[in-house]
Amino acid sequence: MRKALAGAAAALTACAVITTPTPTQAATLTTAGTGWKIATRLGVTSISPSRTYLITFATETLRKRYTPLLAPAVPQINAAGVHLKIGGVETVNPAKCGPAYHVQIIELYRPMGRAGFSQAMPCPNPARGVGTGGIVAYDSEYWTGYPIEPYKLRNTLVHEPLHALGLDHPNRLDAAGKEYPYACVATSYGNTPLMCSPNGGYKTATAMGHLTGYDTNGLKALLANAKAQGIK
Ligand SMILES: [Zn+2]
Secondary structure (H helix, E strand, C coil): CCCCCCCCCCCCCCCCCCCCCCCCCCCCCCCEECCEEECHHHCCCEECCCCCEEEEECCHHHHHHHHHHHHHHHHHHHHCCCCEEEEEECCCCCCCCCCCCEEEEEEECCCCCCCCCCEEEECCCCHHHEECEEEEEEEHHHHCCCCCCHHHHHHHHHHHHHHHHCEECCCCECCCCCECCCCCCCCCCCCECCCCCCCCECCCCCCCCCCCHHHHHHHHHHHHHHHHCCCC
């Protein structure tokens, strides 16, 4: 799974991925580009161009809470070519992947063991590297007074399901392969990818919670890899 992190002073959200390196890519696959990176360390290299990925929630309370907060990103994800819909409620076992092509959402108290961090991961090592959805555990303390700026919260809420779809952090890495926090490419306006760790994305009230062009390029790359493999 991945983690999200926070600064000492305040807040949040980052994610780091758990490792299960199982490279599955062929020579024709592209797994990283400017401002985006694919979760190859979890064995994901592509996304299905034809299947519909369904976001589901562990409870009705969560469905009502998160549906309006995730909704603005859905048309962007669809425009990139990924079939994704927000669905209903189903049983979620955070220790086990659910039905294929479901992105299951639960809340846990500090799922990463750190204040303000959420966690998400794609189901690891799917057949042919085609992502089959995953699990998102949002930190429940966002709703109990944890200090987090609205844009960081909104961006985090969208960041995590994108991990489940197969995107990784595009942060620059040190010699040991560890991510430098916030070390991501930025636009001339200073906007970093939504997938940057521990936080990225737009900061304005109207744009927060939306993917940046870097992130949509990552989704398009996942689809391009499927096509390169002849996956329909
Ligand atoms: Zn993350």
